[in-house]
Amino acid sequence: MSPDTGTTRPGLRGRLPHRRQLPILTWMVVFWCGLWGSVSPVVVVGGVLVALALVAVFPMPTLPPAPLPSVVGVVRLGAHVLVDLLRSSLQVAWFAVRPGPVPASAIVAAPLRSRSDAMIAATAEILSLVPGTLVVDIDVPSGTLYLHALVTGDPERIGDDVRASVRRMEERVLAALAPGALVDGAEVADDVREARR
Amino acid sequence: MSVDDWVSAVLMLSGSLLALAAGIGMLRFPDLWMRMHAGTKPQVLGLLLVLAGVEVQLVPDASAVVALLFVGLFQLVTAPVASHLLARAGHRSGVVPREQLLQDDLRVFELECAAGDHPESSPHKEPTPPT
Numbered sequence: 001m002s003p004d005t006g007t008t009r010p011g012l013r014g015r016l017p018h019r020r021q022l023p024i025l026t027w028m029v030v031f032w033c034g035l036w037g038s039v040s041p042v043v044v045v046g047g048v049l050v051a052l053a054l055v056a057v058f059p060m061p062t063l064p065p066a067p068l069p070s071v072v073g074v075v076r077l078g079a080h081v082l083v084d085l086l087r088s089s090l091q092v093a094w095f096a097v098r099p100g101p102v103p104a105s106a107i108v109a110a111p112l113r114s115r116s117d118a119m120i121a122a123t124a125e126i127l128s129l130v131p132g133t134l135v136v137d138i139d140v141p142s143g144t145l146y147l148h149a150l151v152t153g154d155p156e157r158i159g160d161d162v163r164a165s166v167r168r169m170e171e172r173v174l175a176a177l178a179p180g181a182l183v184d185g186a187e188v189a190d191d192v193r194e195a196r197r
Numbered sequence: 198m199s200v201d202d203w204v205s206a207v208l209m210l211s212g213s214l215l216a217l218a219a220g221i222g223m224l225r226f227p228d229l230w231m232r233m234h235a236g237t238k239p240q241v242l243g244l245l246l247v248l249a250g251v252e253v254q255l256v257p258d259a260s261a262v263v264a265l266l267f268v269g270l271f272q273l274v275t276a277p278v279a280s281h282l283l284a285r286a287g288h289r290s291g292v293v294p295r296e297q298l299l300q301d302d303l304r305v306f307e308l309e310c311a312a313g314d315h316p317e318s319s320p321h322k323e324p325t326p327p328t
Contacts, residue, residue: 107300136230
């Protein structure tokens, strides 16, 4: 790891955390205040101290500067995820209680276009909540997700159906979290591993 | 009963029904992966609906509302991770029977890895024994 990646290491000198750690610091303080259910000065100061200690002892891998998320994209992604979660819950609940056999299933390989660890993680996480798919394994070098899928339509087309829905979901994730990545037609930067070179 | 109470009742009852369906799915579904479908989707939405029903009752108390929002958020974030780890362990260990799968691209990939077709891929796994 090169010395300029901004990773904070534990040490007696107590170097200040890199500013790339600021978002995670802020989030931890907000979470701390939420758990205490108060924003009194004592709670806030305590939260800041705990957050600083945590990033010093467990430094997060810092990502290189990424494009700012798009607000419209994030709202659209959130709406899609909510609707999909509703649909998939009702679908699985129906399969569980309906009389008769449960549907068949398959494990399907679905390629992703992004090679960014953050984007692969976001896409995989969301795919587990949407209809019919569950992530079984991820091959990062080739950017391939292996998904367990319920066969609800034509069994011959299960692979293509899953790949099409993965493609659409990845487009939404990229539009929300890395706007411009698809417009440029380029693959999203190999962010984490680039940063470690 | 006030309007609030009715809204709460509908949310909590529908959430409980979804959680019940998830439990029935856990019992009825034939293999680990199908069960994880039941354990992630209806279960998560069921919990979110129950939380929403409780929120309606707590609404003036901001700190309780925020705490419950965190419960829902963390459920959404962690349930897929837990189910992914279980699903992967089930496949890698080879203990989950697979004859009911219509296709298994992951097994094909493992066999290709063992044959040295993907030298850059993670150096894991002997192909898991077919069951």
